[in-house]
Amino acid sequence: MQTAVVPRAYPRFIFKGLHAYGLLSPYGFLYGIIDFLKQVSGFDSSQDMVLNVMGHDDSGGKLTFEKKTNKVLFKPPHDRLLSRKTEALNKIAKKLGGVLYVPRYRSLSVHLLGGCVAAPDISSGVCNPEGQVFDASSPIGGVHRGLYICDASVIPCSVGINPCLTITAAAEYISRNLIRDLMKDIVYVEKRNLSNKQPCSVFKVMKNYSESKVRFTEIMRGKLGGKQCVARLIVNLNIVNKDTQKKSHTQLQGKVSGYIECKSIEMERMHIIYGWVDLCETKARTPYTQYMNYRLLLAASSGARYEFEGRKIMNPYLLGVYAWRESTTLMVTLKKISSNRPGNDLVHHSGKLHISLFELLKSLWSMKGESKYKFMYLLMQSLFRTYCLQVPRGSHHALFDAKESTQKPYPHSAMHDLITGDGVKIRIQHWECISFPGELKLQRKRHPVLLVNGYSTESYCLPTEPTDLVRTLLNDGHDVWLLHGRCHWSIASNDFSIEDIGRFDIPAATAKMNEFYGGSIKFHLIGHCIGGLSCHIALMGGYVSTKQIASLTCSNGSMFYKLTKSTMVKLWLPLLPISMMVLGENTVLPMLRESPTSFRHKLMKQIARLIPRYERCTCDECEVASGIFGNAFWHENVSPDMHHWMNMTNLPELPMSGFRHLRKICNAGFVVDSDGTNCYLMHPERMAFPTLYVSGGRTLLVTPETSFLAQKYMKTHQPSFRHERVVVDGYGHSDLWIGEKSAEKVFPHVRKHIRLAEEEEEEEESVSKSGNEGMNEALSWSHDPYEEDDEDEGYESVSDAEWRFVMVDLRNHGKSAEFVKDLPPPHDLEASANDLANLITSERWKWPDIVVGHSLGGKVALQFAQSCVNEWLGTNIRKVEEDHYAWSFNLDGALQMFNSY
Numbered sequence: 048m049q050t051a052v053v054p055r056a057y058p059r060f061i062f063k064g065l066h067a068y069g070l071l072s073p074y075g076f077l078y079g080i081i082d083f084l085k086q087v088s089g090f091d092s093s094q095d096m097v098l099n100v101m102g103h104d105d106s107g108g109k110l111t112f113e114k115k116t117n118k119v120l121f122k123p124p125h126d127r128l129l130s131r132k133t134e135a136l137n138k139i140a141k142k143l144g145g146v147l148y149v150p151r152y153r154s155l156s157v158h159l160l161g162g163c164v165a166a167p168d169i170s171s172g173v174c175n176p177e178g179q180v181f182d183a184s185s186p187i188g189g190v191h192r193g194l195y196i197c198d199a200s201v202i203p204c205s206v207g208i209n210p211c212l213t214i215t216a217a218a219e220y221i222s223r224n225l226i227r228d229l230m231k232d233i234v235y236v237e238k239r240n241l242s243n244k245q246p247c248s249v250f251k252v253m254k255n256y257s258e259s260k261v262r263f264t265e266i267m268r269g270k271l272g273g274k275q276c277v278a279r280l281i282v283n284l285n286i287v288n289k290d291t292q293k294k295s296h297t298q299l300q301g302k303v304s305g306y307i308e309c310k311s312i313e314m315e316r317m318h319i320i321y322g323w324v325d326l327c328e329t330k331a332r333t334p335y336t337q338y339m340n341y342r343l344l345l346a347a348s349s350g351a352r353y354e355f356e357g358r359k360i361m362n363p364y365l366l367g368v369y370a371w372r373e374s375t376t377l378m379v380t381l382k383k384i385s386s387n388r389p390g391n392d393l394v395h396h397s398g399k400l401h402i403s404l405f406e407l408l409k410s411l412w413s414m415k416g417e418s419k420y421k422f423m424y425l426l427m428q429s430l431f432r433t434y435c436l437q438v439p440r441g442s443h444h445a446l447f448d449a450k451e452s453t454q455k456p457y458p459h460s461a462m463h464d465l466i467t468g469d470g471v472k473i474r475i476q477h478w479e480c481i482s483f484p485g486e487l488k489l490q491r492k493r494h495p496v497l498l499v500n501g502y503s504t505e506s507y508c509l510p511t512e513p514t515d516l517v518r519t520l521l522n523d524g525h526d527v528w529l530l531h532g533r534c535h536w537s538i539a540s541n542d543f544s545i546e547d548i549g550r551f552d553i554p555a556a557t558a559k560m561n562e563f564y565g566g567s568i569k570f571h572l573i574g575h576c577i578g579g580l581s582c583h584i585a586l587m588g589g590y591v592s593t594k595q596i597a598s599l600t601c602s603n604g605s606m607f608y609k610l611t612k613s614t615m616v617k618l619w620l621p622l623l624p625i626s627m628m629v630l631g632e633n634t635v636l637p638m639l640r641e642s643p644t645s646f647r648h649k650l651m652k653q654i655a656r657l658i659p660r661y662e663r664c665t666c667d668e669c670e671v672a673s674g675i676f677g678n679a680f681w682h683e684n685v686s687p688d689m690h691h692w693m694n695m696t697n698l699p700e701l702p703m704s705g706f707r708h709l710r711k712i713c714n715a716g717f718v719v720d721s722d723g724t725n726c727y728l729m730h731p732e733r734m735a736f737p738t739l740y741v742s743g744g745r746t747l748l749v750t751p752e753t754s755f756l757a758q759k760y761m762k763t764h765q766p767s768f769r770h771e772r773v774v775v776d777g778y779g780h781s782d783l784w785i786g787e788k789s790a791e792k793v794f795p796h797v798r799k800h801i802r803l804a805e806e807e808e809e810e811e812e813s814v815s816k817s818g819n820e821g822m823n824e825a826l827s828w829s830h831d832p833y834e835e836d837d838e839d840e841g842y843e844s845v846s847d848a849e850w851r852f853v854m855v856d857l858r859n860h861g862k863s864a865e866f867v868k869d870l871p872p873p874h875d876l877e878a879s880a881n882d883l884a885n886l887i888t889s890e891r892w893k894w895p896d897i898v899v900g901h902s903l904g905g906k907v908a909l910q911f912a913q914s915c916v917n918e919w920l921g922t923n924i925r926k927v928e929e930d931h932y933a934w935s936f937n938l939d940g941a942l943q944m945f946n947s948y
């Protein structure tokens with residue numbers, strides 16, 4: 048530290064500063080008072096003089112923090128010249144006839160240097176020469192990522208002269224390193240987005256930053272990972288970019304700065320260090336859809352880096368009814384970028400952010416820049432094209448490159464003809480697992496797998512794809528059997544219900560497998576959509592013995608079947624009766640363009656085209672199919688080859704007669720027989736095996752509630768078996784199986800489930816059954832964490848949930864006895880349990896996950912739990928009207944259930 052002098056004003060506060068400053072002359076104190084009085088009275092102005100001696104100390108000062116006392120301690124550096132300086136100054140003071148005030152112990156400094164000095168390692172300094180702060184907890188040389196020191200404090204010793212330029216040089220040197228470090232992250236984010244054709248490199252963006260012509264601020268609010276989140280984005284558009292040909296499009300791309308605030312993730316604001324927005328992105332697979340993409344790299348004060356991906360998806364659904372909602376809702380995923388290994392994302396949050404009408408108007412109002420009207424015009428034009436004109440941007444056919452069988456030949460299979468119990472001829476395809484040397488390790492042969500398809504379309508055996516479920520299971524060492532039931536297009540029968548598949552087709556398949564292996568064997572059952580429904584009919588109806596089932600896997604179908612609102616509307620409209628009328632009873636609708644079509648078929652196809660759906664397609668067959676079913680998959684998940692195969696080969700014709708029964712099931716929300724009678728749901732005892740229910744997280748046709756309810760039902764009724772549920776992010780319906788990335792996103796869950804089921808079985812065989820000690824989970828009434836809720840409440844990630852405890856004084860107890868009068872008798876357990884329910888509803892809480900009680904309280908808790916499980920779905924407290932709950936009890940159902948036991 049450099050030596051300096053007492054600041055000019057110091058003597059005025061001499062009374063406060065006496066402990067720090069010594070007086071060399073015994074009269075100094077008196078002089079101080081006289082001088083002070085002179086100034087106060089205005090009699091004479093102060094005659095202070097500043098004396099300055101430059102020099103430098105040995106840089107040995109130390110600042111330490113004492114944990115015990117919470118004190119910061121300072122050991123001043125030794126100044127060898129202090130005494131000589133004082134001596135010289137004193138002489139000058141004497142000559143001038145004044146009094147010298149100097150620091151008693153040390154020199155002062157006006158050029159403060161050091162404090163966080165740079166050093167080769169942590170033993171001698173705080174940061175390395177690059178300004179990165181050492182991390183005491185990490186191995187030698189480890190630093191806190193993103194934390195830099197970039198000022199005078201890194202300079203380790205006094206430089207003896209004015210250090211202004213030295214500080215500047217050090218700061219510039221460190222900044223260069225800081226930028227290099229930052230670029231690494233940006234390049235990493237860019238690399239990940241390379242598939243999305245990131246239009247230009249960061250360096251260009253930075254260089255052209257000043258050329259932006261439109262600037263506005265967007266404030267979005269919503270929930271991220273279930274917690275409140277605010278995003279303030281400053282958008283700069285129209286950065287000149289020569290790489291892109293379309294001029295209008297470049298106007299809708301730009302740079303984003305600002306910050307995101309989400310206290311549950313980071314206490315302080317996460318600042319955007321790199322942000323790119325594209326307000327009109329299109330994808331070749333979804334030519335009708337417009338995307339608005341926000342890709343941001345966030346830096347938090349903790350040193351963590353986050354990758355933020357926001358997307359608005361705009362589909363021209365039904366003249367743009369969702370236009371407002373879609374264009375103001377940003378679907379967000381936030382990933383923490385691992386500091387050590389990029390690509391290994393640690394934390395993953397998802398949520399939605401909205402911009403309110405007020406905020407939108409405000410940001411339009413605040414828009415600045417010379418080309419803002421042009422920008423608004425272009426934005427409106429792109430939205431008009433998407434929602435009103437509904438003109439596709441490109442075509443699906445252009446994507447498909449008809450490369451000829453470069454792939455390996457499909458594994459050999461045998462086709463067996465079967466006659467079902469009611470005399471219908473169906474078929475089953477069988478792949479035998481050829482064990483290769485690696486498989487010899489398997490000590491026991493693995494159980495075969497029976498696959499049941501969804502409505503008429505093939506989901507498991509996909510010759511165009513590099514892999515599919517059939518080949519995956521074969522590689523895992525399973526025999527695979529694929530049922531071509533009566534709703535398969537190749538089977539002539541077109542007078543059937545879903546029930547028939549469960550009642551006759553699956554038992555016939557089981558019989559064939561038993562015959563093939565010689566005896567009653569165990570197998571894994573996998574069903575998709577109505578395949579899942581028919582599996583449940585077969586099992587809960589008792590048509591297939593429970594003992595034969597090793598495990599059950601169902602995707603978007605279970606004993607429950609909950610449809611999306613738009614699909615329900617489609618069902619509710621008399622579309623099916625009309626189509627039946629148009630086609631004539633029990634007619635098959637030819638789907639392929641080449642097939643000869645009658646007038647009725649043409650009419651039917653035209654009707655189908657008019658029906659609204661989420662995603663439109665430039666492919667004619669796809670349009671008809673999605674008009675009838677609704678979209679079965681998200682186009683972006685399905686490869687062009689697969690799309691082509693789906694529409695050209697997979698579904699040449701569509702049998703319509705199964706829809707009648709399907710409609711009854713959809714209306715009930717669970718499996719019923721072909722007359723609409725509820726005769727399956729009361730047989731949970733027939734479901735004694737592990738289950739896995741899979742749903743798509745980006746709902747199409749069937750909602751995730753289907754798997755949620757199924758898992759609850761199984762956990763309640765078969766607690767001694769493993770029951771799992773998976774919601775696959777970004778997937779809809781059949782893309783779960785036919786998607787380009789199904790093999791990495793969906794199949795692993797199925798393979799794990801099957802493997803665990805076989806391991807559990809082996810364990811069970813080795814350890815003789817020891818009672819009913821299964822998983823005894825606490826009854827929970829929590830919301831489905833995957834539920835897509837349009838209202839703001841409800842979406843809460845389980846991992847983020849915090850516990851809240853509510854202590855209740857029961858009726859006639861404690862404070863309740865004191866203050867609550869006139870509670871209607873009888874004062875019994877049931878009434879007390881009812882009080883609990885009333886309390887929860889009146890306070891608008893969520894239903895409790897756990898109810899704990901002691902003694903009488905325990906009895907009440909039991910009563911409460913019992914009332915809740917008596918009904919099959921988990922609770923018999925039902926919403927009757929908005930905000931009004933009542934206890935309801937399906938007496939008929941309970942009676943049926945009772946009788947069936």
Ligand SMILES: [Zn+2]
Pocket residue numbers: 443663664665666669670682690
């Ligand atoms: Zn399509």
